[in-house]
Amino acid sequence: MMDGFPDVMRAEWTKFRSVPVYLGTLLGAAGLMVLFAVLISSGSPGTYDQAPYVDRFRFTHRPLTGDGSIVARVAGQRADHPWAMAGVMIKESATAGAPYAVLAVTRGHGIRLQARFTTDIAGSDHKAPHWLKLTRAGTVITGYTSTDGSVWRPVGTVTMTGLPSTVEMGLFATSPGAERAVPMRPVLMRTRPGTAVFDNVSVTAPGPPWRTDDIGGAGSPEPPPPLGIEPTAVTVTTPAGDIIGQADDGSRVIAAVAGSIAGLLPLLALGSAFVTAEYEHGLIRTTFAARPGRVQVLAAKAVVLAATVFTTTLVAGLAAFLITQPLLRLQGFRPPTYPDPSLADPTVLRVLVGTAAFLTLGAVLALGVGAILRHTAAAVTTTIVLAMAPVLVTPMAGGPWPQRLGPLAGLSIQQIKETDDAFLLPWAGRTWTGFTLLCAYAAFAFAGGCVLMRRRDP
Amino acid sequence: MxxxxxxxxxxxxxxxxxxxxxxxxxxxxxxxxxxxxxxxxxxxxxxxxxxxxxxxxxxxxxxxxxxxxxxxxxxxxxxxxxxxxxxxxxxxxxxxxxxxxxxxxxxxxxxxxxxxxxxxxxxxxxxxxxxxxxxxxxxxxxxxxxxxxxxxxxxxxxxxxxxxxxxxxxxxxxxxxxxxxxxxxxxxxxxxxxxxxxxxxxxxxxxxxxxxGRLLADTSVRDLRAQASGGRAQASGGRAQASGERAQAPGAQTQASGERHGLEQISLEEAYLRLTRDATEYTATEDGT
Missing domain, CATH: 3.40.50.300 (P-loop containing nucleotide triphosphate hydrolases)
Structure with a gap:
C-alpha cells in the first residue's frame, strides 16, 4: 500500500495544480471565507444593538410588599436549550431591564441563582422536578433548593441595593434561541417554546391577584391560562426569550469563520470533481494503468486534497481573523465586554484550525462520495444535500437531531461559549462530538469509495 | 540499448x-x-x-x-x-x-x-x-x-x-x-x-x-495471405478456417505466386472478411474498402 506512495501523491498533486478550475475553486472558497468575515464584521452588533441585555420572557407574578418568599416545585420543564430556565423570580417591576433575582432549574446546567444580568451562582446539578424557594429580607435575596419540599439547602445570596419595598414575585420560563446566537452566525436552529409546569406554589402573604405579563414583548400565540385567586399549579410558556446580559460571546473570533458554510460549498464540489472528472473524461483508466492500486490512488487524492484545502483555508481563516479585528472594534465589539482575542489563545487556535479541518473533512467526504457515484453532478448534488438538508428540515423537524446528525455538526469545533448559537446548539458543551461525527462521515465515504473502486471495473 | x-x-x-x-x-x-x-x-x-x-x-x-x-x-x-x-x-x-x-x-x-x-x-x-x-x-x-x-x-x-x-x-x-x-x-x-x-x-x-470475443486466427501475415490465395484458388472452399496451424503448411510457396499476380491486397482483406463474417456484431453495413 505504501509502496511508491510518494510517487502517487506527486502525480496527484501535479494533476491538481494543472487544472485551473481546481485552483480557482480553492481560491474562491478562501475568498468567500474572507468576504463573509468582512461583511459580517461591518454590520450592527445584532442582539445587543438596543440595550446591553436581553430581558424577554413570560412572567406570572403578583406584588410582594416587604419581606417574604415564594416556594414552588418545578414539576416539569420542556425546552431545548441547555440554558433554558424554569423557576421563581423577584423583580423590581414587570418591565424589561428592571433589576431581578432568579432561582431556576435549567436543561443542562443544574440549578442557577442569577441576578441583574451579571451574577450567576451555580447550585446543585438537579433538573426538574425540583423544589425552589426565593426569599427577600431587605435587600438580600436568598435561594434554596430541595428535593422534597421539607429539607432546604441554600444556593446563595445576592444583594440588591436600592430594591423598593414593593416588588414583583412570581414564576417564569425562558427558551433561548436567537438571543443566544452570536450575531456573526446565521440562526438556523429552531428552538421549541420553553414550558415550565409548577405545582405546590405558595407565597408568604396573600395579596393582590396574580397576573401574567410578557416581559420585553415575549408575545405568545396562546393566551396565558386563567389563574385562580391563589393558584398552586401554574404553567408558564415562553415561545422564545431569555434573560441574559451582554457578555463576550466569542463574536470577536466567530466573525473570522463566518464564511464557513459559504466556503464549504465550493470545496464540496472540488472534492467530488477531483475524482469524478477522471471518470467523466475516461482518464481514470490512464490513472489505474499508471498505478493499479485503487486504494493507493484514492488515498493519494485524499492526502493531496486535504493538504491543499487545509493549508488554504487555514491561511484564509487567519487572514479573516486579522482583517476583522479592527472592523469589529469599530462596530462596538471592544473591551471591556469583548476583550481583544489573541492567536495564542488555545480556543482561538482551535476555532481557526478546527474550521480549516472542518472544511478539509468536508472536501474528503465529497471525494469519497465522488468515488462512490463516479458522476460529477450526482456527487456534488448528493454532498451538498447531505450537508445542507439538516439546515432546511430543522425548522420543520422541531428538534435538534437533524442538525446533530448531519455533517455540519462538525461546526461544533467552532464553539467558543457554551451559550452560543444555532449550529452549535445541537452539541452545546460538547465541542468534539459533532467534529468526531464529521470525521466518521468522511472516513465512511472514503472507505466506501475504496471498496467500490476495488470491486468495480473503472 | x-x-x-x-x-x-x-x-x-x-x-x-x-x-x-x-x-x-x-x-x-x-x-x-x-x-x-x-x-x-x-x-x-x-x-x-x-x-x-x-x-x-x-x-x-x-x-x-x-x-x-x-x-x-x-x-x-x-x-x-x-x-x-x-x-x-x-x-x-x-x-x-x-x-x-x-x-x-x-x-x-x-x-x-x-x-x-x-x-x-x-x-x-x-x-x-x-x-x-x-x-x-x-x-x-x-x-x-x-x-x-x-x-x-x-x-x-x-x-x-x-x-x-x-x-x-x-x-x-x-x-x-x-x-x-x-x-x-x-x-x-x-x-x-x-x-x-x-x-x-x-x-x-x-x-x-x-x-x-473468440479467437478466429493467430497467424503471420504471410501465412494468412498464403491461405487467402489458396482459398481463392479453391474458390468454393467457403470461409477460411480459424486456425493458424492449418494455414502454416502451404504458406511459403503460395505467397510468392500471390504477389506475382497482384492479388495479395484483395486476398488479405477478403480472407479477413471471410474469417470475421460470421462473427460480425453489426452486419447492417459492410466495411467499405
Missing amino acids: NLIERPTAATIETHGLRKHYGRTLAVNDLTFTVVPGRVTGFVGPNGAGKSTTMRMILGLDTPDEGRALVGGRPYRGLRTPLRHVGALLDANALHPARRACDHLLWMAHSNGIPARRVDEVLDQVGLATVARRRAGAFSLGMKQRLGIAAALLGDAPVLMFDEPVNGLDPEGIRWICGLLRGLAAQGRAVLVSSHLMSELEDTADHLIVIGR
Missing part, C-alpha cells in the same frame, strides 16, 4: 480470458501470446472484444475467467507499470483543461520516470511546439499523438495501441506505421488493434483475429 536491464520479458500472454457485461459475452476463452520483435495486429470487427481484452491485460477490467500476463506477471502486480507496458487505449481520455505537458508529467511522476522524458516523447511524436497548450484544444490527430507519447513515456518493452490510426491524416498514418515498426525492431512487443485489416497489413508481421 537498455534492453538488458529491462525487468520483464517483452511478452503479453492471455490464458482463457472470458468477460461478460450483463448478458453480452464480450470475450470468450481467449488465449494468445504476443512476442517481442514484431508488430502484432489485433484485428476484428467493431465490438469483437479488442478493447475489452486490452483493458483486461492492463488490469483495468477484471476477467470472469482466465488471466492475462505481461512479461509473465499480472499487470496489477507491477510496481511501476508504465516502465513495463506503454498503452494507448483512448486518445480522448484527457482532462481538457490540462496542458499536454502536464498530462505527461503526472504520468511520469506516478512511476518515478524523470521529467525530461516528457520533453523527449513530446518531441518524438511531434508535439513539442504545442506542449503547453490545453489538451482540450487538440484535434483528434493531436490527441492520438499525445496518447502515443504517453505510451512511450516509460520506455517500456511492451506496447499496446488501441486503434491508434483513428483521426490521423495520411502523413500521420505513415508516421505511426514507421514508429510501430521501429519499436518492434528495437525488440519490443507491439500489439496494435484495428477493425480495418487495410490499416495494418503493411505494418503488422503477425495477426490475431477475433470476432465476438
Whole structure:
C-alpha cells in the first residue's frame, strides 16, 4: 500500500495544480471565507444593538410588599436549550431591564441563582422536578433548593441595593434561541417554546391577584391560562426569550469563520470533481494503468486534497481573523465586554484550525462520495444535500437531531461559549462530538469509495 | 540499448480470458501470446472484444475467467507499470483543461520516470511546439499523438495501441506505421488493434483475429495471405478456417505466386472478411474498402 506512495501523491498533486478550475475553486472558497468575515464584521452588533441585555420572557407574578418568599416545585420543564430556565423570580417591576433575582432549574446546567444580568451562582446539578424557594429580607435575596419540599439547602445570596419595598414575585420560563446566537452566525436552529409546569406554589402573604405579563414583548400565540385567586399549579410558556446580559460571546473570533458554510460549498464540489472528472473524461483508466492500486490512488487524492484545502483555508481563516479585528472594534465589539482575542489563545487556535479541518473533512467526504457515484453532478448534488438538508428540515423537524446528525455538526469545533448559537446548539458543551461525527462521515465515504473502486471495473 | 536491464520479458500472454457485461459475452476463452520483435495486429470487427481484452491485460477490467500476463506477471502486480507496458487505449481520455505537458508529467511522476522524458516523447511524436497548450484544444490527430507519447513515456518493452490510426491524416498514418515498426525492431512487443485489416497489413508481421470475443486466427501475415490465395484458388472452399496451424503448411510457396499476380491486397482483406463474417456484431453495413 505504501509502496511508491510518494510517487502517487506527486502525480496527484501535479494533476491538481494543472487544472485551473481546481485552483480557482480553492481560491474562491478562501475568498468567500474572507468576504463573509468582512461583511459580517461591518454590520450592527445584532442582539445587543438596543440595550446591553436581553430581558424577554413570560412572567406570572403578583406584588410582594416587604419581606417574604415564594416556594414552588418545578414539576416539569420542556425546552431545548441547555440554558433554558424554569423557576421563581423577584423583580423590581414587570418591565424589561428592571433589576431581578432568579432561582431556576435549567436543561443542562443544574440549578442557577442569577441576578441583574451579571451574577450567576451555580447550585446543585438537579433538573426538574425540583423544589425552589426565593426569599427577600431587605435587600438580600436568598435561594434554596430541595428535593422534597421539607429539607432546604441554600444556593446563595445576592444583594440588591436600592430594591423598593414593593416588588414583583412570581414564576417564569425562558427558551433561548436567537438571543443566544452570536450575531456573526446565521440562526438556523429552531428552538421549541420553553414550558415550565409548577405545582405546590405558595407565597408568604396573600395579596393582590396574580397576573401574567410578557416581559420585553415575549408575545405568545396562546393566551396565558386563567389563574385562580391563589393558584398552586401554574404553567408558564415562553415561545422564545431569555434573560441574559451582554457578555463576550466569542463574536470577536466567530466573525473570522463566518464564511464557513459559504466556503464549504465550493470545496464540496472540488472534492467530488477531483475524482469524478477522471471518470467523466475516461482518464481514470490512464490513472489505474499508471498505478493499479485503487486504494493507493484514492488515498493519494485524499492526502493531496486535504493538504491543499487545509493549508488554504487555514491561511484564509487567519487572514479573516486579522482583517476583522479592527472592523469589529469599530462596530462596538471592544473591551471591556469583548476583550481583544489573541492567536495564542488555545480556543482561538482551535476555532481557526478546527474550521480549516472542518472544511478539509468536508472536501474528503465529497471525494469519497465522488468515488462512490463516479458522476460529477450526482456527487456534488448528493454532498451538498447531505450537508445542507439538516439546515432546511430543522425548522420543520422541531428538534435538534437533524442538525446533530448531519455533517455540519462538525461546526461544533467552532464553539467558543457554551451559550452560543444555532449550529452549535445541537452539541452545546460538547465541542468534539459533532467534529468526531464529521470525521466518521468522511472516513465512511472514503472507505466506501475504496471498496467500490476495488470491486468495480473503472 | 537498455534492453538488458529491462525487468520483464517483452511478452503479453492471455490464458482463457472470458468477460461478460450483463448478458453480452464480450470475450470468450481467449488465449494468445504476443512476442517481442514484431508488430502484432489485433484485428476484428467493431465490438469483437479488442478493447475489452486490452483493458483486461492492463488490469483495468477484471476477467470472469482466465488471466492475462505481461512479461509473465499480472499487470496489477507491477510496481511501476508504465516502465513495463506503454498503452494507448483512448486518445480522448484527457482532462481538457490540462496542458499536454502536464498530462505527461503526472504520468511520469506516478512511476518515478524523470521529467525530461516528457520533453523527449513530446518531441518524438511531434508535439513539442504545442506542449503547453490545453489538451482540450487538440484535434483528434493531436490527441492520438499525445496518447502515443504517453505510451512511450516509460520506455517500456511492451506496447499496446488501441486503434491508434483513428483521426490521423495520411502523413500521420505513415508516421505511426514507421514508429510501430521501429519499436518492434528495437525488440519490443507491439500489439496494435484495428477493425480495418487495410490499416495494418503493411505494418503488422503477425495477426490475431477475433470476432465476438473468440479467437478466429493467430497467424503471420504471410501465412494468412498464403491461405487467402489458396482459398481463392479453391474458390468454393467457403470461409477460411480459424486456425493458424492449418494455414502454416502451404504458406511459403503460395505467397510468392500471390504477389506475382497482384492479388495479395484483395486476398488479405477478403480472407479477413471471410474469417470475421460470421462473427460480425453489426452486419447492417459492410466495411467499405
